[in-house]
Amino acid sequence: MEQSATMQDNDMIDGHHAVHYVNRVGWLRAAVLGANDGIVSTASLLTGIAASGASRDTILLSGIAALVAGAMSMAAGEYVSVSAQSDTERADLAKEKKALAQQPHVEWEELRDIYVDRGLTADLAGQVATQLMNVDALAAHARDELGISDISTARPVQAALTSAATFSAGAVAPVLAAVANPSHAIAAVAVTSLLCLAVLGYVGARLGGGGVARAVARVVFWGVFAMLATSGVGKLFGAAI
Numbered sequence: 414m415e416q417s418a419t420m421q422d423n424d425m426i427d428g429h430h431a432v433h434y435v436n437r438v439g440w441l442r443a444a445v446l447g448a449n450d451g452i453v454s455t456a457s458l459l460t461g462i463a464a465s466g467a468s469r470d471t472i473l474l475s476g477i478a479a480l481v482a483g484a485m486s487m488a489a490g491e492y493v494s495v496s497a498q499s500d501t502e503r504a505d506l507a508k509e510k511k512a513l514a515q516q517p518h519v520e521w522e523e524l525r526d527i528y529v530d531r532g533l534t535a536d537l538a539g540q541v542a543t544q545l546m547n548v549d550a551l552a553a554h555a556r557d558e559l560g561i562s563d564i565s566t567a568r569p570v571q572a573a574l575t576s577a578a579t580f581s582a583g584a585v586a587p588v589l590a591a592v593a594n595p596s597h598a599i600a601a602v603a604v605t606s607l608l609c610l611a612v613l614g615y616v617g618a619r620l621g622g623g624g625v626a627r628a629v630a631r632v633v634f635w636g637v638f639a640m641l642a643t644s645g646v647g648k649l650f651g652a653a654i
Contacts, residue, residue, distance in 0.1 A: 445617045447487050447576035449632055451583025452613065453639050455479045456606035459591045461643035463598035472598055476588035480581060488577035495569040502561055509554050520554060521546060527557050583609065603640055610636045 458479045462472055513520050521542050528538035545553040555561040586609045587602045594601035610632045618628035 444575050444579045445613065447491075447579030448583035448613050449610070450487060451480070451483060451580035451585075452587065452606050452609050453636050454483055455584040456587035456602050456636070457639040457643040459587055459602050460599050460640045461646050463591065463602070464644045464646075469592065469595035472591050472595065473588070476584075476591055480584040480588060483584060484577045484580045487580045488573040491576040492569045492573035495572045499569055502559075505559050506551065506555060506561070509559065510551055513550050513554065517546075517550070520550070523558060524553060583613070599644060606640070607633055607636055 455476060459472060459476055462475050467475070509520075521539075524542040524546065525535070525538045528541050529535055533541065542553075587606045590601040590605035591598045611629050614629035614632040615625055617623070617632075618625040
């Protein structure tokens with residue numbers, strides 16, 4: 414019993430230094446978004462085109478075009494949006510740096526009040542604020558007043574490359590499925606894409622610490638919805654492209 418308790422204590426100590434799921438938020442969000450969009454958008458496009466009666470060459474060309482255009486669009490979109498976040502963070506940090514230089518006591522009071530609101534006594538909160546500001550005042554205010562930390566810091570290039578790469582990886586599967594089975598392109602694309610989406614949901618949930626069943630159901634549901642919608646459009650207009 415004592416040995417078992419000691420092992421549990423050691424596990425708790427080791428777990429204290431474990432890498433938490435939130436540390437993966439930056440790249441995991443971009444990776445899941447890119448792969449999901451690659452699978453769903455490309456599969457939806459291909460099912461729509463196949464439903465219209467298009468030829469094998471047209472399906473292949475459409476799939477490749479969707480892959481390249483989608484990857485570039487994802488990269489550009491992620492870079493622009495995350496860069497905007499980064500610009501905002503820099504502007505806030507510059508404003509905070511100026512305030513610290515001009516009115517350090519007011520900034521100390523702001524930090525102290527934050528800790529008081531979190532449950533510390535006024536005296537202890539003041540001591541904590543003083544010690545943290547003596548070490549790195551800007552970092553203390555960035556973290557506790559602005560909510561900017563190493564985990565949440567915007568990284569535009571990382572987000573762009575991750576999204577482009579994962580979009581391409583996701584888009585390849587439905588393209589290959591359609592080319593390999595041109596006479597049954599819709600079924601091949603649908604089955605392949607839904608399997609890939611289920612795997613993506615599972616992997617994303619495992620890496621992010623979420624519920625596997627809910628994550629898989631979520632991505633599969635929206636994948637089915639998107640493919641049904643575009644297949645309906647293809648059949649509605651019904652002419653070979």
